[in-house]
Amino acid sequence: ADKLVQPGGRTLVVGVYQNPPKIMVNADGMPTGIFGDLLQHIADQQNWQLKPVACDWAYCLELLASGDIDILPDVAYSPERAQGMSFHQTPALYSWSRLYSLPEHNITDLSKLAGLRVAVLLNSSQHNFLQHYGQHEQISFQLKGVSSLRAAFNLVAAGDADVAVANHLFGDNRAAEFQLQANPVRFDPVELFYATTKDRNQQVLADIDQYLQQWQADPQSYYFETVSRWSQPGFNLHPAAPMLLIWAVLSTVLLLLSGGGVLWYRRHVNQRLRNLQLSEDRLTTILNSVDAHIYIKDKRFRYQYVNHKIAELFGKPAEQIIGHTDSLFFDANSAEQLQVNDQRVLVDGERVVIEETNTTVSDNEERVFLSVKLPLRHSNGEIYALCGISTDVTEHKETQRAIHQLAFYDALTSLPNRRLLLERLEQAFNMAARLPCQGAILFIDLDHFKDLNDTLGHAVGDELLCQVASRLNEQLRKSDTLARFGGDEFVVLLSQLQPRADLAGQRVELLAMKLMEILSQPFQLAERNYTISASIGIAMFSDAGNVDELLQRADLAMYDAKNRGRNRYCFYDSKLQAKVLARSALQSGLRQALSLQQFSLYFQPQYHSDGQMLGAEVLLRWFDPELGPVSPVEFIPLAEDSGLILPIGAWVLQQSCQQLADWQRDPVKTHWHLAVNLSVRQLHDPDFVKLVRDTLQQTGARPENLVLELTETQLLEDIEAVIAKMQQLGELGVRFSLDDFGTGYSSLSYLKRLPLNQLKIDGSFVRDLLDDPSDEAIIRTILALGNSLELAVIAEGVETEAQYQALCKLGCQQFQGYLLGRPAPVEQLTVTPQRPGL
Ligand SMILES: Nc1nc2c(ncn2[C@@H]2O[C@@H]3COP(=O)(O)O[C@H]4[C@@H](O)[C@H](n5cnc6c(=O)[nH]c(N)nc65)O[C@@H]4COP(=O)(O)O[C@H]3[C@H]2O)c(=O)[nH]1
Structure with missing residues (x-):
């Protein structure tokens, strides 16, 4: 074969042993894979014609020995082989061997092969290696020689062998296909070459060497491109493979070498391996230290x-x-x-x-x-x-946590200390300045704590402080901060309260009461019960311009509480405190007013300009024995806030319908209507339509005599829901009047969709009608609007004859006001207006 030279260049007979991805034939029967492609590339450059000859491994070796093929790729160097073959200098590839088995065999080192059947490529370097290993280590296992790696894997998959040996390039790629697993042990690292028959084709080998040397010095070369192209997941082919993995392989090899026996192997571990061993040793030392x-x-x-x-x-x-x-x-x-x-x-x-x-x-x-x-x-x-x-x-x-704990928490109670409180306070205060919300601090000082400390000793005093801290903490939300400010002083920081000062104040007051209450429960100290009290000073964020001022004010308020006899809370702002107190008193009174029958209804007549009485507006009155008469302007908003407006409103409706039913039986009054004020909360109540229907049915009042009055501003909240509800009520026959008309911003498009019967001109326009031309213009517009939408228009708050006349002149026909009749109990209603002159 050496002498077969063709005119187009020389022909090179290549032995191809199927060993993907290193070497195999492609669909055209030409060598491919890593060795195949590299050789083809060199052949193209050198003008060699490649002629592949397919052979299994043992036959390939025979063909090479006899000189029937020129070159055999993918041959591992060994001194024995070097006797009968020639190799070039620069290794073409590095590889090592692994063991592949069914998952039940977990082979963590080679000694675990004892007693197993091992399928291995006949005459391969692994075959030699394992024979030597078994003899030297006196471990007995059965080597089953096979002609291909595929055959080795088939034997194991079929249960005819326990372990297959293969180079990692083939094995890692194919193990899954045979449902085999790769075992961790790696051995027999080899350098792979193209080999020729001994002393033949020396120039070919020299040429190959030259290409390999050039290529391996250049990461962008055809060599690296080819190797990566054939790299499969799990492969690690080229010499620049990550250090750690090479090391992992070599460590197994070196472990074997250190056993001392495998002398033949020691000889062909070349310089490169020695260098790697050095790096590996260093790396191991570093990694383990x-x-x-x-x-x-x-x-x-x-x-x-x-x-x-x-x-x-x-x-x-x-x-x-x-x-x-x-x-x-x-x-x-x-x-x-x-x-x-x-x-x-x-x-x-x-x-x-x-x-x-x-x-x-x-x-x-x-x-x-x-x-x-x-x-x-x-x-x-x-x-x-x-x-x-x-x-x-x-x-x-842990150290960091301890440092943080020491810096920001109180050692005795584990509560945030003054420093952390100030930090959080600063944040909350700045946030309240940006957002519509309020905040507050409560300065809590235990009354007569010093006496307790002096009489029972510091240890007991400390125990009390701890118990106080945990009781206070139980009452707070997660977002609140309870801090120990020093000695027997605690501070509660409440943030993100409602923006309305009175509501926020009320919430703070409730908390202050609760805290005082839980602190007044006896404490178990030194096996006896001990009762204490506390004085609390409260400052709202709105009381102060900065955090220092706020703390000062809360402190002042706390002293105020002490001065007033201790065991109490005081707001810094006494006006707010008065307001909060008054509101609390009203709310608790209101809660009982219905059951104590403190409500009554007043009626204010409404007349037509022809002197006829049309009906009356129902106005709720509350008389509290302690507070005296309370204006609806004060208590209706409270009732709305607390939800009490629902039972109260139901009572007003019931009484009003009862009154209508009474009038219906009197021919003079039978057409009189009653205008009942409605809170929008009632309208939004899901049972409201049913309530109106039931009340009408139960009292027998005619629906058309019941006028429900809504204010314009109330309407504007959730207008769609309001319209839907009004339509359902309209279907019952009930009528609607729009109160305080002109003060809101109802758009005409909404007005048209509402089932309204009447607009009520707000009293404020009537009051200034004579002095302010713009009020006159507004009234004129409302009347024109009523006309065009076919709605009746009534003027309220008519107090003087001059106002009455002016309204008549503008075309107003319905009136209500002190001039014609003040709100009064039903018995005082008069059929004709009390207006002098009518
Ligand atoms: N200056 C002046 N005032 C006059 C004149 N004529 C009547 N008033 C007063 O004007 C208010 C008219 O009621 P409103 O606008 O519906 O305003 C009512 C209404 O919004 C609400 N309210 C009263 N009763 C009820 C009720 O049963 N339910 C609901 N939801 N609200 C009610 O409380 C508000 C205040 O009621 P009141 O204090 O009774 O005050 C009544 C009435 O006493 C006048 O010529 N001059």
């Missing part, structure tokens, strides 16, 4: 490499860790969380820096790690593993 946990996990989260720190942490030797996932070493929660983090690296390719809190099963201890995890990639960018470095920061965190 750093104070961090270092590991590599594969894409299925299984450990591939761990350093000593990890072995220590898990309480197991590295061999018992490799191949397993975190679920064996951490509790379920930790393992799950670790997998989530690892997934970000292995699936999304993120570089993750994260704090991980894990509990190891070996000692059931929780530790905090600061972990840095990065993806390891093939040269084509594909991720094949994760490399992580986790530093145990448990102690550091």
Whole structure:
């Protein structure tokens, strides 16, 4: 074959042993794979014609020995082989061997082969290696020689062998196809070459060498491009492979070497391996002496490499860790969380820096790690593993926490101290300045604490402070802050209260009362009950321009409480306190007013300009024996806020319908209507339509005599819902009047959609009608609007004859006001107006 020279260049007969991805034939029968493509490329440059000859491994070797083929790719160097073959100098590829088996055999080192049936390529370097190994280590296993790697895998899959041996390039790629797993042990690292028959084709080898040397010096070369193109997940082909993995392979080799026996092997570990061993030694020393946990996990989260720190942490030797996932070493929660983090690296390719809190099963201890995890990639960018470095920061965190606790918390009660309170107060105060919300602080001082401390001793005093702290804390929301300000002083910070000062004040007052109440319960101290009280000073954020002022004012208010005899709370702003008190008194009075029958109804007549009485407006009156008569202007908003307006409104409706039913029986009054004021809360009540229907039915009042009055401003909240409700009520036959008309901003489009019967001109326009031309213009407009929408218009608040005349002149026909009749009990209603002259 050496002498076959064709005119177009020389022909090179190539032995092709099917060993993907290193060497195989393509669809055209030409050599391909890494060795095939490289050789083809060189042949193209050198003008060689390649002629492939298919052979199995043993036959390929025979053909080469006999000189029937010129060149055989993918041959591992060994001194024995060097006797009968020639090799070039620069290795074309590096490879090592692995063991592949069904999952029940977990072979963590070669000694585990004892008693097993091992399928191995006949006459391969692994075959030689295992024979030597078995003899030297006196371990007996059965070697089953096969003609191809595929045949070895088939034997294991069929149960005719326990383990298949293959180079990792083939094995890692094909194991899954045969449902075999790769075992962690790696051995027999080899350098792969193109080989020729001894002393033949020396020029070809020299040419190949030249290409390989040039290519391997240039990461952009055809060589690296080819190797990455054929790289599959799990492969790690070219010489620049990550250090750690090479190291992992070599460590196994060196372990064997250190056994001392395999002398033949020691001889052909070339300079490169010695260099690598040096690096590996250094790396091992470093990896095992750093104070961090270092590991590599594969894409299925299984450990591939761990350093000593990890072995220590898990309480197991590295061999018992490799191949397993975190679920064996951490509790379920930790393992799950670790997998989530690892997934970000292995699936999304993120570089993750994260704090991980894990509990190891070996000692059931929780530790905090600061972990840095990065993806390891093939040269084509594909991720094949994760490399992580986790530093145990448990102690550091604990120290940090302790420092923080000392700096910001009170040592005795563990409450926030003055410093933390001031920080939070500053934040809350600034927020309240930006948002529509209020805040407050309560300065709490225990009454006569010093006496207790002096008589029962400091230890008991401390115990009391702790109990006080925990009782106060129980009453607060999470967003509130309770701080120990010093000695027996506590401060409560309330933020994000309602913007309305009186409502916010009321909420603070309720809390102050509750705190005083729980502090007045006896404390168990030194085996006896002890009762204390507290004085509380309250300052609202709106009382002060800055935080210092606020604290000062709360302090002043607290002294005020002390001066007034202790065991009480005081607001800094006495006016607000008075208001809050009055509101509280009204609200508690209002709650009972209905059952104590303190309400009554007044009626104010409404007349037509022809002198006829049309009906009356119903006005609610409340007489409280302690507070005296209370104006509806004061108590209706309170009733609305508390929801009491629902039972009160129902009572007004019931009384009014009863009155209508009485009038219906009197021919003179039978057409009189009653206008009943409605709160929008009643209208929004889901049972309201039913209530009106039932009340009409039960009293027998005619619906058309019932006029429901709504104010314009109330209407504007949720107008669509209001319209729907009014329409349902309109279907009952009930009529509607729009009160205070002109003060709101109803748009005409809404007015047209409302089932209205009447507009009521607000009293404020009537009052200034004679002096203010714009009020006259507004009244004129309302009358015109009523006309065009066919709505009756009534003027309220008519107090003088002049107003009455002016309104008549503008075309107004219906009137209500002191001039014609004041609100009064029903008996005082008169059929004709009391207006002098009518
Ligand atoms: N200056 C002046 N005032 C006059 C004149 N004529 C009548 N008034 C007063 O004007 C108010 C008219 O009632 P409103 O506008 O519906 O305003 C009512 C109404 O909004 C509400 N209110 C009264 N009763 C009820 C009720 O049963 N339910 C609801 N939801 N609100 C009610 O309380 C408001 C105040 O009621 P009152 O104090 O009774 O005050 C009544 C009445 O006494 C006048 O010529 N000059």
